Amino acid sequence: MLLRVSGQVSGADVDLSLVMGHALGNGGVPHGQSLIAFVEAVMGDDNGVLANWREQLAEEIGGEGLVDAAAVIAMFNYVDRVADATGIPLDDMLDSTTREIRSHLGIDNFKLAKSG
Amino acid sequence: MTELSYESAPFAVRGDLTAAHRRAWRRLSHPGTWWTGHQRVAIAAETRKAQSCSLCRERRAAVSPFAIEGEHDSLGTLPEPIVDVIHRIRTDPGRLTQSWYQQVLVSGVSDAAYVEIVSVVATVVAVDTFARGIGIPAPALPDPVGGEPSRTRPASAKLDVAWVPMIGAEGTTGPEADLYGGGSLIPNIGRALSLVPAEARAFFDLSTAHYFSLNELMEVTKGRAISRPQIELIAARVSALNQCFY
Numbered sequence: 001m002l003l004r005v006s007g008q009v010s011g012a013d014v015d016l017s018l019v020m021g022h023a024l025g026n027g028g029v030p031h032g033q034s035l036i037a038f039v040e041a042v043m044g045d046d047n048g049v050l051a052n053w054r055e056q057l058a059e060e061i062g063g064e065g066l067v068d069a070a071a072v073i074a075m076f077n078y079v080d081r082v083a084d085a086t087g088i089p090l091d092d093m094l095d096s097t098t099r100e101i102r103s104h105l106g107i108d109n110f111k112l113a114k115s116g
Numbered sequence: 117m118t119e120l121s122y123e124s125a126p127f128a129v130r131g132d133l134t135a136a137h138r139r140a141w142r143r144l145s146h147p148g149t150w151w152t153g154h155q156r157v158a159i160a161a162e163t164r165k166a167q168s169c170s171l172c173r174e175r176r177a178a179v180s181p182f183a184i185e186g187e188h189d190s191l192g193t194l195p196e197p198i199v200d201v202i203h204r205i206r207t208d209p210g211r212l213t214q215s216w217y218q219q220v221l222v223s224g225v226s227d228a229a230y231v232e233i234v235s236v237v238a239t240v241v242a243v244d245t246f247a248r249g250i251g252i253p254a255p256a257l258p259d260p261v262g263g264e265p266s267r268t269r270p271a272s273a274k275l276d277v278a279w280v281p282m283i284g285a286e287g288t289t290g291p292e293a294d295l296y297g298g299g300s301l302i303p304n305i306g307r308a309l310s311l312v313p314a315e316a317r318a319f320f321d322l323s324t325a326h327y328f329s330l331n332e333l334m335e336v337t338k339g340r341a342i343s344r345p346q347i348e349l350i351a352a353r354v355s356a357l358n359q360c361f362y
Contacts, residue, residue, distance in 0.1 A: 003348035006336040012345050019352040029349045035342075039353045042249045054251055063127040064341035070249025071133060072342075072350045075326035078242035079305055080360035082319065084209035085234040087217065087279030088304040090362060 031060050035069060042073050120255045127250050136325035137246075137255075140239050140318065145258035148236075149268060149312045150229040153260035156236055158193045159202055160257050163240040165191050166206040173207075181211050197223040201230065205237045210359035217279045227280050228269055228311050235315035242322060273311045283310040297330055305362065306330060327351070 007014030007028065018027030018036060026032035038057045041050040058066045082088075120141045122129035144160055147153050166172055169189040175181040181204070190199045201220055204212060220230060244254040272287030285302055288295045292313050296302045297320070309315040320330065327347070332338055339347060355362060 002336060003345060003352050006344040006348050010337065010343065010345055014345060014349075018349065019356055021353075021356075027349075029345050030343065031346065032349060035346060035350055036353050038249075039350055040357065042245065043354065043357050050248070051251065054249075058127070061342060061346075064130075067127050067129055067133070067250060068340045068342050068347070069350055070246050071326040072347050073249055073354050074242040074246035075323060076351045076354035077245045077358070078238040078322065078326075080355055080358040080362065081205055081209045081238040081241060082234060082308050083305055083362035084212050084358075084360055085205045085217075085238075086231065086308040087212075087214055088282075088308045088362070089277050091303050 031057070034060050038066075038069060039073055042070065043077075120258075122250075122252070125250050125252050129250065130325075133246075133325045136322055137243055139321060140243060141255070141258045143314075143318055144236065144239065146261045147263040147265045148232050149266050149314055150226070150232045151236075151265055153263060155194070156232075157257055157260040158191070159198070159233055159236045160240045162191055162194055162199055162202045163206050163237045164244070164254070165189065166203040169203055169207070172203050175204075176208050181208050182213075182216065197225060198233065201225065201233055202237055205234060206241065214279050231280055231309055231311045232315055235309050235312065235318060239318065239322065242326070246326075270311070270313055277304065278308060280308070281311050282307040283313070283316075301330060301334060303330075303333070 003014060003019065004016060013028045015027035018029065018032055021036065021040075029035070034053070034057050038053045041053040044050070054066065057069065061069070120134070120138050122134050122137075144156055145153050146156075148156055151159065166188075171184070171186040171188050174186070175184045178184050187196070188199050188203050190196075190203075194202070197220065204216075217230070221227060225233075247254045268291075270283055270287070270292055272289065272292065273281040273283050274287075275281050276284060283292055283295060284307070285296065292310075295310065295313055295316060296306065306316070306320070309319050323329065328335070328338065336344055338344060342350075
């Protein structure tokens with residue numbers, strides 16, 4: 001949940017429900033809605049939708065920004081598989097500082113589903 | 117075969133990113149610690165095949181992926197237990213369980229060989245996801261290089277908080293002295309692959325180009341062409357879609 005910390009440091013009032021697709025507008029993150037739509041399109045299987053959002057996002061944040069966005073999506077597709085397949089727990093610091101947010105957003109349900 | 121290139125991509129790709137992917141492809145093609153170059157490339161090819169597997173599709177739609185029996189649509193080059201590991205990590209990682217992992221070990225796959233499979237699958241997923249993001253076909257897999265795996269297991273790896281043994285900060289001595297770069301912050305994700313130190317180093321190599329290095333991780337004002345809050349928003353949404361709590 002470095003989103004909250006990085007938002008606070010940069011002075012942005014980030015609506016964390018954007019992560020779960022529940023926020024209206026950009027959620028306090030510039031181009032937040034388009035970034036979320038691009039993530040969902042890359043992770044989805046509709047190439048037409050992806051092409052539209054790629055074009056839209058490139059117009060909004062430029063080609064360099066789009067490349068960096070794609071790189072982060074790729075990295076966390078990697079990170080999540082490593083985390084899930086090796087069974088690592090959240091780090092103690094993150095676990096304690098994000099407990100309330102994770103509960104509020106329903107992220108802890110992912111953990112419960114794995115242990116079931 | 118020709119080296120991985122993004123010259124024809126519709127967007128200019130940072131040189132450090134291209135270089136990191138070339139190194140990843142080079143590592144993929146060479147003998148690893150527990151698998152040969154041929155086997156590593158076969159694992160990579162099977163990772164791609166998993167996306168069109170009808171058994172995996174059926175399992176993903178099921179309440180429990182472990183309730184559905186059947187055979188994977190595979191390339192036929194790897195034993196079925198290995199194919200099952202690859203396909204599950206590729207297509208439904210959020211529902212892997214420790215009891216499933218224990219069954220993998222019982223099937224004859226060692227913990228270290230398993231960790232190397234995880235790394236190869238995740239690497240291919242990363243490179244392929246990036247290609248899809250920028251709108252180009254996934255790059256051709258490299259030709260395998262002959263030779264034998266090193267089969268070296270770090271003596272300092274031990275069972276701790278994960279399913280697999282890992283090297284802690286206190287274990288970074290001898291050949292693993294540089295593993296975590298001497299930094300004080302070693303998140304669990306950075307230790308996850310350390311039973312196979314070469315794969316942990318590969319993780320840090322890719323992470324530095326795609327996201328941040330270990331030393332930059334907590335520099336929460338550091339961004340790239342997009343800001344840190346934008347980067348973290350993307351990261352969090354990907355993990356939510358993968359149903360990964362990490």
